Amino acid sequence: MVDAAIRLTEEHGLDGWTIRQLAAAIRAWPAVVYHHVGDREAVVDAVLQSVVAGMPVPADDLPWRDWWHRFLVDGRATLRRYRGVARRLATRGPTVPAMLAIADHGIRVLRRAGFGAESSDVYQVLVSSSFLMVALEDEWAADPSLRSRTAAVLAAHRDREDMPGLAALASLWHRTCNDQETLRARDEWFFGYAVDRALDAVQVRLDILTAK
Amino acid sequence: MVDAAIRLTEEHGLDGWTIRQLAAAIRAWPAVVYHHVGDREAVVDAVLQSVVAGMPVPADDLPWRDWWHRFLVDGRATLRRYRGVARRLATRGPTVPAMLAIADHGIRVLRRAGFGAESSDVYQVLVSSSFLMVALEDEWAADPSLRSRTAAVLAAHRDREDMPGLAALASLWHRTCNDQETLRARDEWFFGYAVDRALDAVQVRLDILTAK
DNA sequence: ACCTGAACACCGTTCAAGT
DNA sequence: ACCTGAACACCGTTCAAGT
Secondary structure (H helix, E strand, C coil), X not given: CHHHHHHHHHHHCXXXXXXXXXXXXXXXXXXXXXXXXXXXXXXXXXXXXHHHHCCCCCCCCCCHHHHHHHHHHHHHHHHCCCCCHHHHHHHHHHHCHHHHHHHHXXXXXXXXXXXXXXXXXXXXXXXXXHHHHHHHHHHHXXXXXXXXXXXXXXXXXXXXXXXXXXXXXXXXXXXXXXXXHHHHHHHHHHHHHHHHHHHHHHHHHHHHHHHC | CHHHHHHHHHHHCCCCCCHHHHHHHXXXXXXXXXXXXXXXXXXXXXXXXXXXXXXXXXXXXXXXXXXXXXXXXXXXXXXXXXXXXXXXXXXXXXXXXXXXXXXXXXXXXXXXXXXXXXXXXXXXXXHHHHHHHHHHHHHHHHCCHHHHHHHHHHXXXXXXXXXXXXXXXXXXXXXXXXXXXXXHHHHHHHHHHHHHHHHHHHHHHHHHXXXX
């Protein structure tokens, strides 16, 4: 039952299937879903729990920056396989049981590194900004027309000398949006760039906190 | 017509009203919405355009960090008045016409500061991470039970000595989630914290870029 | 206890018929 | 050209009736 929901999520995303489809996938009537699991929200919770339980957690003894880089980059790889999960994870946080151990782990790594009382805030910044970025990629994947329209709009402004900032942005899109594969590579690079920036920012805080 | 959609968005959020409600608000039948504006997506686009057009753009002569801090913090204030707008803005980007001038402005400020070819990437990091954070606040505002459930779950782990990281997170929530007002203040502080971290990160990049 | 099948109260959208 | 009102094809959810 939950397995079927996970497979459907893998194929169509968490918002891409209906209770009726889920019931049909297990050759049953919609009402049996309610009888055994509950309403749609309950099914979604089960999927979240299962996906988070499958997220790899880096080894304890890594330096904080390496631990977090690995967790976020590897985490993206698994979250992206289940569209829509990242967004709900960002909004629900440790409501998903499997998220409790991850939160504990992540914050412990930060405290050991010297972040002290700021560890919880740092945790929330790192997790929510990364998960939300994955959620953004999910939305683009679910509706490719969103980005092709952006590409089309920007293409029209590539040579505008009165708007040099916009022209620069347009030429960036022109370089990366040619084919499917370079776009995918660009997304992966950009996520890494965003994660590295978040970690840079946090490093700055650590330098200040440990200096005094 | 679009005015009515904006008012409904202000009250119920962009996903909180239906075509039928919009039609009723202007004392008409659903079909007249299609006749004059188009489908729901077209109405949403009109709302986005209107909200973005109302976003304050800081003065040209500000230092890059001040310009961006102001833009993002003031931008949050206006976006939060229209729930659901921030999320769509993050996914659609400069597809919304009023966003073109803002993108040009923001990137120009970065290029003048010395970010060079990296300006477009920095722009995308700053805008998407901030807008997505607002989108997260929007979701929490639309469904307060999300956070109260998180608070309840964490409350149960406040004194767990086997999970010190989780206990630290729980005590943070315990301090901030008492009443409505301190929660609102915490959200505002956290957004500022996140923006400051993003700007710190970008400052690090600028130091590297201008050093060589 | 569990499944069946219909029903309810909604959606967004379309369309022939009116004026 | 614009409005009317019904209809279509969907939702999530509920529930009496069956086994």
